[in-house]
Amino acid sequence: MGLAPISDVFNPLDFRARSSGKRESWLVEREGARQIALLGAPNSGKSQLITALTHATPEVADYPYTTRSPVPGMLIFENVRLQLVDLPPISPEYTESWVAQVIRNADAGLWIVDLSDDAVLDRLEEKQTLLAQGHADLGGMRVLMVGNKKDAAGADERAAIVREVWQERFPLTTVSAKFASAGEIEQFKRVVYDFLGVVRVYTKIPGKKPDFTHPYVVARGSTVLDVAEKVHRDFAENLKYARIWGEGKVDGIMVPRDFVIGEGDILELHT
DSSP states (O other), X not given: OOOOOOOOOOOGGGEEEEEETTEEEEEEOOOBSEEEEEEEOTTSSHHHHHXXXXXXXXXXXXSSOOOOSOEEEEEEETTEEXXXXXXXXXXXXXXXXXXXXXXXXXXXXXXXXXXXXXXXHHHHHHHHHHHHHTTOOGGGSOEEEEEEOTTSTTHHHHHHHHHHHHTTTSOEEEOOTTTOOHHHHHHHHHHHHHHXXXXXXXXXXXXXXXXXXXXXXXXXXXXXXXXXXXXXXXXXXXXXEEEEEOTTSOTTEEEOTTOBOOTTEEEEEEO
C-alpha cells in the first residue's frame, strides 16, 4: 500500500535545554509511536546509524564527542513512525550530565556496541556502571544491543563473545551503519520494530474502508478497550463491542471489549 509523505525534519524548538542550578537537563519532545534513545561509547557509530535510518543530519566524524546535544530523527518502518534520539557518548573521560535523564525518559534504548573494539566487554561494563551512577537502570528498560561495524576484522568473534556474556540481559543484533545496503537498512528497521513489542491496529467507520495510513500502535497483548482509549476517551467510556478483521479471524466477527488484538487487525468500534 502507498504511504503519504511524512516529514521527519525536526524543528530545533522540539527540544530545549533546562538549567537547574549547575545541572543542565534536556526535554526531548516526543514524536511518533515510540521514542528510542541511542547510547554508546565515543566513535561507536551512533550518529552514522541515525543518519542511515532517518533524515536527521548529526555531525559524523572520525573523532570523539562530535555529538554534544540531542539529535532526533524519525525512523519510518512501513507506516509506523519511531523517534530516534542520538545522544552524546558515554565515557569515563566525560559524559554530559543530562544523558541518563533522556535515556530514562525514553520508551526504549538502542545500545550501540563497537565490534571493532578488542576491549568491547570492558566498554560495556563501563557504560552500564556510568549510567547506573546517573540513575539510568538499563536492566529495567527495553534495550536492544546493536553490534555496529560488523564488517570490521574480528567482528563476528567479538559479537559471539558479547552474546555469550550479555544475551540473558539484552538481545544483540548486528549492522554496518556505514556500509549497509538499502535492503539491509530495511531489515534492520524490522528488527527494531519487532523488538519494541508493539502491534499496529487500524480503525474503520461502519460502511467505510479502513484508514491504513495512520495505525494506532499499542503494546503487544493490548485489548479492544486499550485501542478505544487511544482513539478517544468517549469511545472507551461508551464502547459496547467491536467488529474485527484480521489474520486467522472471521471477517467482521463481533468481539468484546477485552478481546486481545493482533498485528494488523482492523477494528470497527461501536458505542
